[in-house]
Amino acid sequence: MAATLHPTSAHWGSYRVEVENDRVVGVRPDPEDPAPAPVMGNTPRAQHHRTRVARPAVRRRWLEHGPGPDQLRGDPGDSYVEVEWSTVLDLLAGELDRVRTEHGNTAIYGGSYGWGSAGRIHHAQSQLHRFLNTIGGYTRSRTTYSHGALEVLFPRIIGTPAANRLLSRVPSWERIREHTELLVSFGGLRVSNTWTTSGGRAAQTAGPAMRAASDSGVEFVSVSPLRDDTAAEVESAWVSLRPGTDTAVMLALMHVLFSEGLADTAFLDRYTVGADRLRAYVTGVRDERGGPGGVERSPEWAERVSGVPAADLRALARRMAEKRTLVNVGWSVQRARYGEQPLWAGLALACCLGQVGLPGAGFASGYGSMGNYGGGATPLGLPRMPQGNNPVDSFIPVAKVSDMLLHPGQPYDYDGERRSYPDIRLVYWAGGNPFHHHQDLARLTRAFGRPDTVVVHETHWTATARHADIVIPATTALERDDMAASHGDLALRAMPRAVSPHGLARDEYDTYTDLAERLGVREEFTEGRSSRDWMRVAYERWRALLARRDLEVPGFDGFWERGRIEMPARVEDETHLGEFRRDPEANALRTPSGRIELYSETIASFGYEDCPGHPVWLAGPAAAGGDGADRAPDGGDRPLVLIANQPSGRLHSQQDMGGYSTSQKVGGRAPLRMHPRDAEAAGVAAGDVVRVQGPSGSCLAGLVVSDALRPGVVQLSTGAWYDPSGADVTCAHGNPNALAEDVGTSSLAQGCTGQLVRVRVEPHEGAPPRVRAFEPPEGVRPLGD
Numbered sequence: 138m139a140a141t142l143h144p145t146s147a148h149w150g151s152y153r154v155e156v157e158n159d160r161v162v163g164v165r166p167d168p169e170d171p172a173p174a175p176v177m178g179n180t181p182r183a184q185h186h187r188t189r190v191a192r193p194a195v196r197r198r199w200l201e202h203g204p205g206p207d208q209l210r211g212d213p214g215d216s217y218v219e220v221e222w223s224t225v226l227d228l229l230a231g232e233l234d235r236v237r238t239e240h241g242n243t244a245i246y247g248g249s250y251g252w253g254s255a256g257r258i259h260h261a262q263s264q265l266h267r268f269l270n271t272i273g274g275y276t277r278s279r280t281t282y283s284h285g286a287l288e289v290l291f292p293r294i295i296g297t298p299a300a301n302r303l304l305s306r307v308p309s310w311e312r313i314r315e316h317t318e319l320l321v322s323f324g325g326l327r328v329s330n331t332w333t334t335s336g337g338r339a340a341q342t343a344g345p346a347m348r349a350a351s352d353s354g355v356e357f358v359s360v361s362p363l364r365d366d367t368a369a370e371v372e373s374a375w376v377s378l379r380p381g382t383d384t385a386v387m388l389a390l391m392h393v394l395f396s397e398g399l400a401d402t403a404f405l406d407r408y409t410v411g412a413d414r415l416r417a418y419v420t421g422v423r424d425e426r427g428g429p430g431g432v433e434r435s436p437e438w439a440e441r442v443s444g445v446p447a448a449d450l451r452a453l454a455r456r457m458a459e460k461r462t463l464v465n466v467g468w469s470v471q472r473a474r475y476g477e478q479p480l481w482a483g484l485a486l487a488c489c490l491g492q493v494g495l496p497g498a499g500f501a502s503g504y505g506s507m508g509n510y511g512g513g514a515t516p517l518g519l520p521r522m523p524q525g526n527n528p529v530d531s532f533i534p535v536a537k538v539s540d541m542l543l544h545p546g547q548p549y550d551y552d553g554e555r556r557s558y559p560d561i562r563l564v565y566w567a568g569g570n571p572f573h574h575h576q577d578l579a580r581l582t583r584a585f586g587r588p589d590t591v592v593v594h595e596t597h598w599t600a601t602a603r604h605a606d607i608v609i610p611a612t613t614a615l616e617r618d619d620m621a622a623s624h625g626d627l628a629l630r631a632m633p634r635a636v637s638p639h640g641l642a643r644d645e646y647d648t649y650t651d652l653a654e655r656l657g658v659r660e661e662f663t664e665g666r667s668s669r670d671w672m673r674v675a676y677e678r679w680r681a682l683l684a685r686r687d688l689e690v691p692g693f694d695g696f697w698e699r700g701r702i703e704m705p706a707r708v709e710d711e712t713h714l715g716e717f718r719r720d721p722e723a724n725a726l727r728t729p730s731g732r733i734e735l736y737s738e739t740i741a742s743f744g745y746e747d748c749p750g751h752p753v754w755l756a757g758p759a760a761a762g763g764d765g766a767d768r769a770p771d772g773g774d775r776p777l778v779l780i781a782n783q784p785s786g787r788l789h790s791q792q793d794m795g796g797y798s799t800s801q802k803v804g805g806r807a808p809l810r811m812h813p814r815d816a817e818a819a820g821v822a823a824g825d826v827v828r829v830q831g832p833s834g835s836c837l838a839g840l841v842v843s844d845a846l847r848p849g850v851v852q853l854s855t856g857a858w859y860d861p862s863g864a865d866v867t868c869a870h871g872n873p874n875a876l877a878e879d880v881g882t883s884s885l886a887q888g889c890t891g892q893l894v895r896v897r898v899e900p901h902e903g904a905p906p907r908v909r910a911f912e913p914p915e916g917v918r919p920l921g922d
């Protein structure tokens with residue numbers, strides 16, 4: 138039988154799958170995509186893999202003992218019982234009802250953070266939230282793992298609307314090509330990161346756009362511990378620094394600007410508050426609390442802390458002052474202890490240059506982090522599935538999940554509030570993998586032992602599914618009709634079902650419909666519609682909104698038949714803070730001063746030692762070992778800094794068993810990159826199984842030796858499926874979150890700090906344990922290859 142081609146869309150792009158006998162046998166890029174992402178190569182094997190959840194399953198111990206805390210949840214030897222759909226739906230509906238009746242809806246944690254799959258209708262998290270809202274609500278999560286520090290800090294220092302625009306309506310790469318002379322990017326500009334866009338993208342344009350900017354003469358400076366953080370096709374100068382020291386570098390650049398008369402004092406006076414205090418701190422007149430006798434944050438000081446030669450810092454500062462300069466702070470840089478500081482210092486640096494609000498200049502955060510950033514257009518609305526309203530107002534900052542489960546009632550600080558954790562009895566997760574994304578996975582296992590019941594909807598038997606009492610098999614995006622488009626996208630694409638559901642997997646919408654039926658709220662959940670009806674309704678509502686602006690798109694049937702339509706979009710030529718620059722009185726920012734707050738009275742009034750009133754240098758654990766004045770205490774027996782960045786071979790943990798992802802592994806384990814000098818010192822060689830020891834645990838990995846890393850730095854990307862089955866090691870497969878510490882950025886934002894971990898790397902003695910991450914748990918009959 139001849140293969141047929143079916144269009145689909147994922148967070149890693151739009152492409153086509155080849156289907157033969159109801160099986161995905163290959164992938165083909167979209168012929169119109171200028172730079173298709175190789176990540177799509179994971180799909181065929183992942184779609185039919187033996188780790189697919191084929192039937193509903195219940196943990197044997199939960200089935201036998203009923204709900205309750207259980208420290209054996211997630212135990213590698215745990216077993217499951219596969220049950221009928223009607224059985225699992227009865228059990229789950231009964232348990233939801235028991236928890237909300239006995240403990241109230243606050244006791245249900247439905248934050249369910251994660252990237253599920255693309256598709257406007259079958260978005261796992263939105264579906265779950267809609268369902269939980271109809272049964273009385275849930276404790277939710279706030280902010281993201283991606284840029285949690287930015288989301289809390291920027292509303293305080295530039296005001297909420299401007300902070301939102303910083304992430305949503307950003308200058309296009311074309312505009313950069315036109316106006317920018319120098320782009321200094323802290324955290325580099327990884328093309329492999331731009332393959333990903335939440336919701337998918339019609340075409341991969343960021344890589345080609347960066348190259349075009351470089352070809353037409355924009356100068357790039359990549360400030361990063363890794364040389365290859367900026368793509369080879371982009372000509373760039375590499376400023377190699379110790380991880381976690383960007384703030385020191387930025388303060389020194391400001392020191393040069395202030396001491397050489399290059400700082401734009403007219404700009405600082407008119408558009409900012411607090412520049413004097415910051416200047417007094419940078420020049421050493423004041424310390425971080427405003428007291429006398431600080432440290433001069435000179436290039437020589439910064440060289441000791443960051444390893445960047447003082448002469449290079451001087452030259453860079455002068456060049457930045459001379460040219461039309463854009464300062465980009467990649468999201469990774471704030472995913473570390475004191476992650477607020479490099480953001481705030483980066484903005485302050487841009488203000489000292491006086492170019493904020495000019496086309497192609499100022500401050501940005503996100504180029505090179507996500508594909509839609511700089512994509513050049515914002516669609517005028519998107520079809521959406523309504524989620525309803527959550528009557529419960531309980532929330533946590535998203536990366537506090539373990540703390541919440543382990544310490545109900547305990548107080549904690551967040552953005553000026555003293556809050557306390559709710560008492561969670563039921564955890565409900567759909568479309569995320571906390572045993573991929575959270576820090577200190579052994580601690581997360583203890584946390585998941587606390588609630589009465591854990592429910593997970595999954596397509597695959599991930600480590601998170603293996604911590605659940607009730608596992609609900611979900612269809613993949615290839616098994617259902619949907620449509621895709623994202624912010625910064627230009628076309629809406631149909632995603633018609635390509636293959637039948639795997640085993641007994643069902644669309645989550647249908648699962649919730651049956652649960653809602655049992656809980657007496659079917660009508661409220663469905664409003665009388667099937668998911669297919671909702672697709673039409675969501676589309677037609679969007680079409681009606683466009684019609685009110687005299688914009689026309691075809692009716693739903695016309696769209697579905699064509700498979701792809703251009704979306705009316707606003708072309709993004711707006712300069713961030715451009716209006717504010719033109720008239721700072723009429724367009725005052727929504728901050729207490731109406732200006733950019735280089736010193737924030739509000740933040741200072743919180744009294745946080747870990748985030749005072751203006752940007753300061755605070756040495757996080759990664760910065761230890763520099764012989765600067767602010768040396769951090771630890772470091773001795775863990776001399777290396779591990780960078781846990783995004784994997785280039787997949788999206789997070791998704792499709793880790795796929796062909797492209799496994800082609801990067803070394804002996805079936807996650808690849809750890811190390812500088813040849815460090816490898817020699819550690820007594821390890823390329824291809825070896827190495828043991829990595831971090832503050833919270835250990836993992837094994839396969840060694841790759843490369844001089845693209847700064848000495849003292851190793852790289853182990855996230856996303857290898859967590860495998861706690863090895864005897865003497867936390868993860869046998871190479872998940873860096875087995876090593877990382879579970880601490881927030883600061884009391885202000887409490888963001889994720891997983892990017893940097895202090896480690897020791899050593900040879901693994903004896904026969905290494907087998908990797909068992911891709912074997913379904915006991916009691917589950919695998920269906921698939």
Ligand SMILES: Nc1nc2c(c(=O)[nH]1)N[C@H]1C(S)=C(S)[C@@H](COP(=O)(O)OP(=O)(O)OC[C@H]3O[C@@H](n4cnc5c(=O)[nH]c(N)nc54)[C@H](O)[C@@H]3O)O[C@H]1N2
Nearest residue numbers: 251252253254282283568569570574594781789790791891
């Ligand atoms: N150490 C360290 N940790 C990090 C980071 C870091 O830099 N360093 N980065 C962090 C960041 S920025 C992020 S965003 C997080 C990402 O963390 P996650 O978003 O949690 O990671 P994913 O692997 O994308 O998880 C998505 C899950 O959804 C499942 N899924 C796919 N489709 C469906 C569906 O239709 N229905 C259901 N129910 N499930 C589906 C997939 O199988 C997968 O298990 O990780 C964070 N963790």
Ligand SMILES: Nc1nc2c(c(=O)[nH]1)N[C@H]1C(S)=C(S)[C@@H](COP(=O)(O)OP(=O)(O)OC[C@H]3O[C@@H](n4cnc5c(=O)[nH]c(N)nc54)[C@H](O)[C@@H]3O)O[C@H]1N2
Nearest residue numbers: 283324330333360361380381467468469506782783788789
């Ligand atoms: N292929 C692929 N693309 C992705 C994802 C994926 O999983 N796979 N995930 C997506 C998601 S959800 C997000 S939020 C974005 C994240 O986007 P980013 O946060 O920008 O991505 P990372 O790859 O984590 O980090 C980028 C680089 O920052 C550098 N870096 C780390 N620490 C420091 C430091 O202290 N100082 C400096 N100057 N540089 C440092 C590292 O060398 C790293 O390679 O990526 C998205 N894109």
Ligand SMILES: [Mo]
Nearest residue numbers: 281282283284
């Ligand atoms: Mo993210």
